[in-house]
Amino acid sequence: MMADHGLFLGCIAPLRFPDIEAATRYVFDQVNGGVTDVEGMGCCPTKASFTNIDEVTATALSARNIALAETEGKDLVTICNGCFSILAEAKHEMDHDIDLRMDVQQVLKTADLRYKGSSDVLHFVEFLHKEVGISRITSTVKHSLRGMRLAIFHGCHYLRPSDVLGTDDPEDPKKIQDIISALGGRTVPWIGQLECCGAGGGLRAREPERALTILEERVKGIKDAEVDAIVTVCPFCFLQFDMGQDALREAGSDYSIPVFHLNQLIALTQGAEASHVARMSKTPRQSVITSIQGDGK
């Protein structure tokens, strides 16, 4: 068992893609990661909400989540790029900007909370790569991804702002690739791989057509690379690639590249039930699941 970590679920995984939550719990259990729930968490809050109105309100809602983890003495592990960067940036601001910190503490008083700064915020890729370690992941793999060609989609808020997040090399990231190698898979470079999926900042909510135009550029780049599947490390990027390809198909295109959250892929290689950990998608992915786990016969 490792040091105490608290799982930060966010919104999209538990409420729209619970199979990603189920996969995450399965993976953390398999590697004996010592990740438990912190009760009562809310939205991080997304950059499509309060930060567009008032920085103090947005930071206070982040600080509330972090303060709840602090009372249990846990570092937070996030499974979404948005949750990760928003909580990590809020922590950074709270730890570096005394004026903001004092304003936020004043607001937190209304909820009888106080931010101390004693808990860290981690992206689950960092957690798996550094705290769990590649060798322990390798030891849990039952079905190798041998022969599989995969396109990694890092997503903006896994990488940027790199001076605050420090997750990975922002122009040549390697950690997700390391994990996929540990599963026996091969990652393929593609044009546009460090760029945006188009969903963030409220764009998908406000102007879905425009968000889709940005997505199509990414999907074209991936299609040219001739891969078996796309791997994201964020439920919102997952949503954009999975449902976005469906929307593009409805508009007459033939894009149909299976999409997985990294934890879904790891759980499948560990032998988890696909009906629990990879149940929900608009873009079919049974062929990939079968080639990982066999047809069960």
Place this chain on the structure above:
Amino acid sequence: MSVHPLRIDMGSKDLLSKMEVLGSGNVLKCYQCGTCVGDCPATLSDLHVRKLMKYSIYGLEDRLLSDTGVWGCTTCHACSERCPEGASPFELVMAVRRYQSQMGKLPEALRAIAGNIMEYGHAVDLGEKHKKARKAVGLPEVPPTVLAHPDMMKDIQAIVRAREFAKFVDKGGGE
């Protein structure tokens, strides 16, 4: 050929400090190289980050604060990440968004997301079909978040209500 230089004396002298209060960072670091534009996924739309930096530097308040292209930003952060001068075009975009929101111009789609957080504690709701989907993958119908602790919802509401800007989150608070 006649030349029409930009007249700096037309500009607002307090625009920089106004934007800094809203979180813009120091825009004067910008030397207009345009790296931010090349990196921006929203450049094909009506968002033009270099131009916004220029408006700020020259104090062109009306042009900056009325620019609706800022809502095309996906918050990808590439502009600030790759700025060779360490300026923060992304933070300026957010500062302009905040200014417009505080003038009652928060787009309805974004107001609705903030409204969801006030109501459910989350950006999206948990309906019956979502509970069923959770059950189908072997999870409890309600996640152990604030949704399982209705008494903690009042904390989230109190935090938002503690500031004078809460009114913009209520229905009709945007446009």
